Amino acid sequence: MTVPSACASTAGPMAIPHLDVDPFAISFFDDPYPTHERLREAGPVVYLDKWNVYGVARYAEVYSVLNDPQTFCSSRGVGLSDFKKEKPWRPPSLILEADPPAHTRTRAVLSKVLSPATMKRIRDGFALAAEAKIDELLQRRKFDAVADLAEAYPLSVFPDALGLKAEGREHLIPYAGLVFNAFGPPNELRQTAIERSAPHQAYVAEQCQRPNLKPGGFGACIHAFSDTGEITSDEAPLLVRSLLSAGLDTTVYGIGAALYCLARFPKEFARLRADPSLARNAFEEAVRFESPVQTFFRTTTREVEIGGTRVGEGEKVLMFLGAANRDPRRWIESDRYDITRKTSGHVGFGSGIHMCVGQLVARLEGEVVLSAIARRVASIEISGPVERRYNNTLRGLESLPISITPA
Amino acid sequence: MPAITFVHSNGNSDHLDASDGESAMQAATRYGLDGILAECGGNAMCATCHVYVDDALAGAIAGRPRRRGRAARWHRRGAAADEPAVLPDQDHV
Numbered sequence: 311m312t313v314p315s316a317c318a319s320t321a322g323p324m325a326i327p328h329l330d331v332d333p334f335a336i337s338f339f340d341d342p343y344p345t346h347e348r349l350r351e352a353g354p355v356v357y358l359d360k361w362n363v364y365g366v367a368r369y370a371e372v373y374s375v376l377n378d379p380q381t382f383c384s385s386r387g388v389g390l391s392d393f394k395k396e397k398p399w400r401p402p403s404l405i406l407e408a409d410p411p412a413h414t415r416t417r418a419v420l421s422k423v424l425s426p427a428t429m430k431r432i433r434d435g436f437a438l439a440a441e442a443k444i445d446e447l448l449q450r451r452k453f454d455a456v457a458d459l460a461e462a463y464p465l466s467v468f469p470d471a472l473g474l475k476a477e478g479r480e481h482l483i484p485y486a487g488l489v490f491n492a493f494g495p496p497n498e499l500r501q502t503a504i505e506r507s508a509p510h511q512a513y514v515a516e517q518c519q520r521p522n523l524k525p526g527g528f529g530a531c532i533h534a535f536s537d538t539g540e541i542t543s544d545e546a547p548l549l550v551r552s553l554l555s556a557g558l559d560t561t562v563y564g565i566g567a568a569l570y571c572l573a574r575f576p577k578e579f580a581r582l583r584a585d586p587s588l589a590r591n592a593f594e595e596a597v598r599f600e601s602p603v604q605t606f607f608r609t610t611t612r613e614v615e616i617g618g619t620r621v622g623e624g625e626k627v628l629m630f631l632g633a634a635n636r637d638p639r640r641w642i643e644s645d646r647y648d649i650t651r652k653t654s655g656h657v658g659f660g661s662g663i664h665m666c667v668g669q670l671v672a673r674l675e676g677e678v679v680l681s682a683i684a685r686r687v688a689s690i691e692i693s694g695p696v697e698r699r700y701n702n703t704l705r706g707l708e709s710l711p712i713s714i715t716p717a
Numbered sequence: 718m719p720a721i722t723f724v725h726s727n728g729n730s731d732h733l734d735a736s737d738g739e740s741a742m743q744a745a746t747r748y749g750l751d752g753i754l755a756e757c758g759g760n761a762m763c764a765t766c767h768v769y770v771d772d773a774l775a776g777a778i779a780g781r782p783r784r785r786g787r788a789a790r791w792h793r794r795g796a797a798a799d800e801p802a803v804l805p806d807q808d809h810v
């Protein structure tokens with residue numbers, strides 16, 4: 311595909327490259343980067359015959375699809391399943407799987423609940439918990455950075471901030487794993503997750519109800535907006551569900567990504583130790599570099615041209631966020647983890663009206679964990695076999711054995 | 718083509734050319750300007766950008782939510798007075 315898109319409008323639509331790539335296969339998850347490059351190099355838009363979807367993997371196209379929600383809608387599902395043709399596996403999300411104007415109203419509510427003012431209120435508690443966690447792990451020296459830190463830390467702060475009861479929290483991570491597997495195609499990961507979903511769904515549905523949410527928490531705050539009429543009392547539980555779906559596991563993968571980066575790139579860890587104020591950017595760069603949320607779909611609402619190729623109405627378009635975040639057209643030394651990089655514009659949290667509504671919570675958690683490590687830990691070494699966790703949407707590890715020494 | 722001068726808190730300034738329809742924040746991040754974090758990418762969520770608009774120029778901004786009490790230095794050349802502007806910025810624009 312060497313014809314520039316400017317010529318394509320006069321010469322007619324370009325032929326679209328067909329690729330036999332399955333971006334939801336275990337072999338792909340093991341090493342997606344050569345395939346990401348193939349996808350980017352094949353053209354601005356490609357067709358994936360395996361799942362009959364269009365794909366965009368270059369930064370410019372991913373960014374423009376994300377920022378044109380009128381053409382690339384979310385209400386037909388942000389997974390492979392088209393809600394116009396198939397019954398969704400659960401009632402659709404009122405924010406993620408919605409378009410304006412419906413989305414505008416629910417988004418405003420969650421934005422207020424997860425605002426900078428809220429972060430100010432929870433910041434000290436989150437920071438203290440991170441310091442306590444790192445101190446505890448320094449006693450142990452050797453531990454699993456995934457289970458004992460990337461999971462344990464968010465689990466120690468987020469469910470409390472949400473106002474969840476103590477019982478049943480073990481359902482949270484499996485439920486989120488299910489939600490993110492369900493965006494994928496009907497492969498084994500998705501089918502197995504849905505088959506086992508009943509107890510997790512029952513737990514989540516119950517916890518979303520107002521009486522089960524502690525006053526002062528994010529959940530109770532969402533319900534309070536039904537008193538003032540911004541949302542109805544039927545909508546509130548589903549908005550709480552969004553935080554249960556997307557608020558915990560994503561940060562687990564994000565923190566896991568940052569720890570894996572610091573363990574692999576000791577020079578960057580040394581720079582972080584020298585200047586702990588880089589913690590927030592070191593986390594942000596890990597989100598760009600690893601892209602814990604790898605993909606989302608949109609559905610076209612009309613015929614549209616992407617990079618000179620005509621795409622019809624009602625087509626699924628798969629956005630490779632992880633590939634866009636390493637597109638050399640956009641990033642200098644895109645495959646390098648650089649904690650002082652200007653990360654603005656990365657699409658690890660998405661972009662546009664659907665950009666992660668919990669991004670401030672994620673950054674707060676990432677920052678305080680990395681800041682505590684920067685000030686208290688002298689060295690991080692990988693001390694055992696690194697195992698990958700497989701999910702249709704999320705990229706991260708099952709196990710990362712490390713040993714650390716005190717500063 | 719609108720031209721924007723960003724005046725940093727230390728008094729230094731950067732002059733850059735923006736594209737039509739581009740926000741000041743987008744232009745600043747495209748040029749990699751120091752001081753403009755734009756964490757949330759323009760969703761008005763993260764509060765890493767602020768802008769103070771000189772009262773004398775308040776009319777140039779369409780749909781401005783409310784007047785700010787503090788006057789500021791704002792240099793914006795080559796832009797039509799009635800052009801809607803989104804000006805999130807940590808430094809003064």
